[in-house]
Amino acid sequence: MPTINDIASRLGVSKSTVSKALNHADDISETLRKKVVETAVEIGYEKNRVRKNEAQKLCILIENMDYKNPTGFGHDLVLGFEQMAIPAGWEVDKVAITTEYQRQTSYDTFMLGNHYSGCFILGFSLKEPWMEDLKTSRTPAVLYDNYIPQNPLVAYVGVDSREGYHMAVARLKSLGHTRIGYLGGGMESFISKERYLAYLHAMEKYGLKTDAGLTGYSYHISECVRQYLPVLLQNHATAILCEHDQLANAVMIHCTELGRRVPEDISIIGFDDAAFSAYTTPPLTTIRQDQNALGRCGYYALTSLLNQTHIGSLLLRAEFVERSSIAKAKSE
Amino acid sequence: MPTINDIASRLGVSKSTVSKALNHADDISETLRKKVVETAVEIGYEKNRVRKNEAQKLCILIENMDYKNPTGFGHDLVLGFEQMAIPAGWEVDKVAITTEYQRQTSYDTFMLGNHYSGCFILGFSLKEPWMEDLKTSRTPAVLYDNYIPQNPLVAYVGVDSREGYHMAVARLKSLGHTRIGYLGGGMESFISKERYLAYLHAMEKYGLKTDAGLTGYSYHISECVRQYLPVLLQNHATAILCEHDQLANAVMIHCTELGRRVPEDISIIGFDDAAFSAYTTPPLTTIRQDQNALGRCGYYALTSLLNQTHIGSLLLRAEFVERSSIAKAKSE
Numbered sequence: 001m002p003t004i005n006d007i008a009s010r011l012g013v014s015k016s017t018v019s020k021a022l023n024h025a026d027d028i029s030e031t032l033r034k035k036v037v038e039t040a041v042e043i044g045y046e047k048n049r050v051r052k053n054e055a056q057k058l059c060i061l062i063e064n065m066d067y068k069n070p071t072g073f074g075h076d077l078v079l080g081f082e083q084m085a086i087p088a089g090w091e092v093d094k095v096a097i098t099t100e101y102q103r104q105t106s107y108d109t110f111m112l113g114n115h116y117s118g119c120f121i122l123g124f125s126l127k128e129p130w131m132e133d134l135k136t137s138r139t140p141a142v143l144y145d146n147y148i149p150q151n152p153l154v155a156y157v158g159v160d161s162r163e164g165y166h167m168a169v170a171r172l173k174s175l176g177h178t179r180i181g182y183l184g185g186g187m188e189s190f191i192s193k194e195r196y197l198a199y200l201h202a203m204e205k206y207g208l209k210t211d212a213g214l215t216g217y218s219y220h221i222s223e224c225v226r227q228y229l230p231v232l233l234q235n236h237a238t239a240i241l242c243e244h245d246q247l248a249n250a251v252m253i254h255c256t257e258l259g260r261r262v263p264e265d266i267s268i269i270g271f272d273d274a275a276f277s278a279y280t281t282p283p284l285t286t287i288r289q290d291q292n293a294l295g296r297c298g299y300y301a302l303t304s305l306l307n308q309t310h311i312g313s314l315l316l317r318a319e320f321v322e323r324s325s326i327a328k329a330k331s332e
Numbered sequence: 333m334p335t336i337n338d339i340a341s342r343l344g345v346s347k348s349t350v351s352k353a354l355n356h357a358d359d360i361s362e363t364l365r366k367k368v369v370e371t372a373v374e375i376g377y378e379k380n381r382v383r384k385n386e387a388q389k390l391c392i393l394i395e396n397m398d399y400k401n402p403t404g405f406g407h408d409l410v411l412g413f414e415q416m417a418i419p420a421g422w423e424v425d426k427v428a429i430t431t432e433y434q435r436q437t438s439y440d441t442f443m444l445g446n447h448y449s450g451c452f453i454l455g456f457s458l459k460e461p462w463m464e465d466l467k468t469s470r471t472p473a474v475l476y477d478n479y480i481p482q483n484p485l486v487a488y489v490g491v492d493s494r495e496g497y498h499m500a501v502a503r504l505k506s507l508g509h510t511r512i513g514y515l516g517g518g519m520e521s522f523i524s525k526e527r528y529l530a531y532l533h534a535m536e537k538y539g540l541k542t543d544a545g546l547t548g549y550s551y552h553i554s555e556c557v558r559q560y561l562p563v564l565l566q567n568h569a570t571a572i573l574c575e576h577d578q579l580a581n582a583v584m585i586h587c588t589e590l591g592r593r594v595p596e597d598i599s600i601i602g603f604d605d606a607a608f609s610a611y612t613t614p615p616l617t618t619i620r621q622d623q624n625a626l627g628r629c630g631y632y633a634l635t636s637l638l639n640q641t642h643i644g645s646l647l648l649r650a651e652f653v654e655r656s657s658i659a660k661a662k663s664e
Contacts, residue, residue, distance in 0.1 A: 150495065152649045160644050163482065293641045300632060309625045310649040312492050317484045317642040 002045045010039055022112075037113040041106060046138065058085055058302065059093040059116045065123035067094070071275040073291075074122050077144060080295020081120050088303075099128060107133035107141075118306055120298045121146065125188050140305035142298045145191040152310040155301040157294055158191065161198040161271070164287035164318030165241060168269045169202040171320065172239045176329035177267065178208055181237035183228055183247060186219030195243045195271065211235075221247050225254040233258065238266060238329045245270035245277045245286055252280060252325065263327035273321050283323035290316060334377045342371050354444075369445040373438060378470065390417055390634065391425040391448045397455035399426070403607040405623075406454050409476060412627020413452050420635075431460060439465035439473075450638055452630045453478065457520050472637035474630045477523040484642040487633040489626055490523065493530040493603070496619035496650030497573060500601045501534040503652065504571045508661035509599065510540055513569035515560055515579060518551030527575045527603065543567075553579050557586040565590065570598060570661045577602035577609045577618055584612060584657065595659035605653050615655035622648060 004022075008015045013032075021028045021036035028036075039045075060081060066072030078094060085092050093116075107130045111119065118140035124131060126146075134141060134148045141154050148154040172180055182199040185192040196217065203210045213235035216228025229251060232240060242248035248270030252262045260266050262282060270277060273288035297314050304311045336354075340347045345364075353360045353368035360368075392413060398404030410426060417424050425448075439462040443451065450472035456463060458478075466473060466480045473486050480486040504512055514531040517524040528549065535542045545567035548560025561583060564572060574580035580602030584594045592598050594614060602609060605620035629646050636643045 150499070150649070152651070163644065167482070290642070296641060297636070297643065300636075304629070304632075309628060310622070310651075311629070311646060312495065312649040313645070313647045314643060315645045317482070317644040319484070319642075 002040075002043045004045070006043055007036060007039050007045060010043065011035065033113075034109075037109050038106075041108045041112055044138070045112075056089065057091045057093065057114070057116050059095050059111075059114070059119045061095055061097050061119050061121045061124075063097060063123040063128065064125070067122070073272075073274065076291035077122055077295040077298070080292035080297075081299045082295075083292075084296050084299035097130070102129040102133075106130075107137050108139055111137075111139040118142070118302045120144070120295075120302060126190055127188055140302060142301045142305070144294060144298060145194075147190055147313065152312075153305055155305055155311045156313040157297045157301055158313075158315055159287075159289040159294070159318050160315040161191070161195050161318070162201055164271060164320070165195070165198040165202040166205060167318065167320040168241055168287060169199075169206050169208070171322070172267060172269070172326065172329075173206050173208065175239075175267070175326065176331075177239040178329070179214065179236045179238050180208060180210075181214040181232040181235070181240045182210075182217075182242075183215075183224050183232070183240055183251060184217040184243035185247070186217060188219065192217065192243060199241055217243075221250050225250050229254055230258065233260065233266070239326065240266065240268055242268065242270050245272045245274040245284060248284055248286065248325075249276070249280050252282075252284070263325050265330060267326035267329075269326060273319075278323065280325075282325050285323045285325045286321050288319040288321050290319075334372075334375045336377070338375055339368060339371050339377060342375065343367065365445070366441075369441050370438075373440040373444055376470065377444075388421065389423045389425065389446070389448050391427050391443075391446070391451045393427055393429050393451050393453045393456075395429060395455040395460065396457070399454070405604075405606065408623035409454055409627040409630070412624035412629075413631045414627075415624075416628050416631035420631075429462070434461040434465075438462075439469050440471055443469075443471040450474070450634045452476070452627075452634060458522055459520055472634060474633045474637070476626060476630060477526075479522055479645065484644075485637055487637055487643045488645040489629045489633055490645075490647055491619075491621040491626070492647040492650050493523070493527050494533055496603065496652070497527070497530040497534040498537060499650065499652040500573055500619060501531075501538050501540070503654070504599060504601070504658065504661075505538050505540065507571075507599070507658065508663075509571040510661070511546065511568045511570050512540060512542075513546040513564040513567070513572045514542075514549075514574075515547075515556050515564070515572055515583060516549040516575035517579070518549060520551065524549065524575060531573055549575075553582050557582050561586055562590065565592065565598070571658065572598065572600055574600065574602050577604045577606040577616060580616055580618065580657075581608070581612050584614075584616070595657050597662060599658035599661075601658060605651075610655065612657075614657050617655045617657045618653050620651040620653050622651075 004015050004018045008018045018036055021033040065074035067074030067078045082092050121143045134154050135151055143156050145158045147156040184196050187193055218224045242251055248268050252268050255262050255266055262268055270284050270286035273286045277284040277286050301311050301314050336347050336350045340350045350368055353365040397406035399406030399410045414424050453475045466486050475488050477490045479488040516528050519525055550556050574583055580600050584600050587594050587598055594600055602616050602618035605618045609616040609618050633643050633646050
């Protein structure tokens, strides 16, 4: 296993310089420090995970997700993670990482340079540069709603979308719906793809047909409701599954504007059970994700990876929450 | 929530009789005790999980699996589970449950009657009577390589078969194989179905065709090798994935008897990395399951369920172990 000596001889500097650079000493320039850390990553140097006189550190990397506001989507994910990690003696940093920063610094360099033993990653799209780094990275990472194949040091936690949509489609079918449509986010997100596949899977399982006129997806909610919703309605959809509650709420508002009553003319189901979902008009039927439990599982998966137990995926049960946005299918 | 009083009034006996029956007192007949426990289960009575002066108990239910012998398939599963549970203060019973017993006593009755807070279930086929009970049971259970839909008190742990076969098919394709066959166990096992689907999925992913002449499955290894193996060979299979290592070993022996050399004429890949798999002729290429890690994860999933964290599935990474049973495809 490569040592500090190997870094020193590679760069032609002393061992103590390397050590100082790795430990953020004041008398080392930022340029030299960066060179040392990059060389360390390049040759596969790994610090001892537990060092003297210093707290062990984990970080939560967050992109595109509000976690500060108690009603924010990421709030309880972060809370659940911290509720497990902090009592166990970890220091936890929450770090927002821009795409630009990811381009300049590799994931392993960032983690090693900041003494992080592992991280919990929230809200990354498939296009983030570090998603590529994670395929071969050596620092344990747990991704919420994101999957990296084959790297045993990366795990995925989330809610079982397939089971959620199975329950939703089963319930709609029992209410007489057969023309069930789907509206979702863009395909640059792992979970958007996953939900779309879950919809197709559920429709097939319950013997219901689907076609291009019954589905639409776009990263932009406005495009989903303006461009695709009218097409679904034209194609006689009597119910629509939406990838998330925000989209479902926009769809309900737009249906009303288009002169369709929810749920009398059209049934709508969301996904997430967000803080606002019990208070929409009408209250939204949805599939619950327990964000706090997901945060706790994120921590467990990370400690498993740190202890050489290579969890690949950990899925929580989905829970079907029926409110007033669904009803019997209207007979033609 | 139903109490001891409800059981007593339902049966027309005193509260203390019910309490004695639930606590295995000597002066209560077995017939009365059984009636009390069955009534308790029927009305949804749940004991306090933690009782005074008594160890908390978990059990491992085992069918069709050797765990006493260190090379037995279940040995490290049990060991990993106990290595977590016993230091945490649990008493762990290992119980072999016959199909006959399952028919006479419901799962919840057994668990409540024996004061078990939860269980880890190994080796059950889909036909075991309790697989039906588990769909609605109220006592937490973690199943190894078995899945129960929608009951939030039941979780599944296993190794990711799809990822395993993706790696296997990718490697075989890189060696020039296109006619890749599959031999598996019968369809009365969840994991047998799962592996078969994983094979189809991997073939599709790598753009390889499959057909009925390339696949065979039977609960009996002898039938697999005598009936199906010759068909696969006739249909120009140059490589065969086998559902587990025991089958793969039998296939290798039979190939030799049929005058085909492994790996020169045909490549064979197993699944499990059993204790004997490094010592077959030739040493078997396979996909490793870390049984000890699976046992540890079984315990974690069970404590999560006991703490209202509803894990549905937890999959460990598969690891591709290349030995000498695969080689370049023979050019025709």
